[in-house]
Amino acid sequence: MRLSIANVLTPEECAEIRAKLARADFVDGKTTAGWHARLVKENEQARHHDPEARRVLDLARRRLLDHPVFVAAARPKAFAGLLLSRYRPGMHYGRHVDDAIMGGVRTDLSFTLFLCEPDSYEGGALVIEDAEGESEVRLPAGSLYLYPSTTLHRVDPVTRGERLAVVGWVRSFVRDPLAREILFDLETVRRLEFERHGKSDVFDLVSKSLANLLRCWAED
Numbered sequence: 001m002r003l004s005i006a007n008v009l010t011p012e013e014c015a016e017i018r019a020k021l022a023r024a025d026f027v028d029g030k031t032t033a034g035w036h037a038r039l040v041k042e043n044e045q046a047r048h049h050d051p052e053a054r055r056v057l058d059l060a061r062r063r064l065l066d067h068p069v070f071v072a073a074a075r076p077k078a079f080a081g082l083l084l085s086r087y088r089p090g091m092h093y094g095r096h097v098d099d100a101i102m103g104g105v106r107t108d109l110s111f112t113l114f115l116c117e118p119d120s121y122e123g124g125a126l127v128i129e130d131a132e133g134e135s136e137v138r139l140p141a142g143s144l145y146l147y148p149s150t151t152l153h154r155v156d157p158v159t160r161g162e163r164l165a166v167v168g169w170v171r172s173f174v175r176d177p178l179a180r181e182i183l184f185d186l187e188t189v190r191r192l193e194f195e196r197h198g199k200s201d202v203f204d205l206v207s208k209s210l211a212n213l214l215r216c217w218a219e220d
């Protein structure tokens with residue numbers, strides 16, 4: 001399942017982050033790519049110990065773990081990694097698959113949290129390939145795109161302006177994408193039922209099924 005999630009950060013927060021990151025220390029993105037991805041990775045990322053970058057990544061982590069849609073879709077057990085990437089004109093990240101294990105943690109889902117408004121730069125689309133073709137993703141500042149780490153994907157060259165994003169990887173409590181989708185749908189149904197009829201009998205039974213399916217499928 002792929003999902004766009006709006007308003008993980010507000011436009012004001014993104015503007016503030018962009019201003020602060022103008023002073024942050026960025027290095028060649030190849031330092032964190034696997035040996036084959038390194039061949040096609042031409043971007044920059046904030047240095048791990050840069051204090052501004054750390055503050056931004058901590059804020060992103062907190063917001064994601066508090067976001068009901070992200071939590072329902074990803075069922076995050078841990079972040080396998082989180083970094084700030086920057087693309088300036090001419091930079092891109094060619095087609096690759098993300099490493100299956102990062103720092104000893106399995107990657108089930110990948111995400112990009114866009115920090116720049118789409119009209120402030122040209123190019124730089126996240127492109128995901130699958131059997132049905134290619135999907136291009138360019139979201140407003142503060143929006144996140146969540147997709148399976150199993151896909152081939154790339155970031156097209158930026159031809160004007162600057163593209164800043166938080167990118168990250170999630171180890172999910174639920175490994176099977178179909179199981180995650182069923183849980184996500186049931187969570188959606190449960191919330192709709194609650195909005196319409198409160199804590200009804202239907203709500204209670206769906207909640208019970210959801211909790212028990214999660215018990216069946218979660219790897220803790």
Ligand code: NI
Nearest residue numbers: 096097098153
């Ligand atoms: Ni990638």
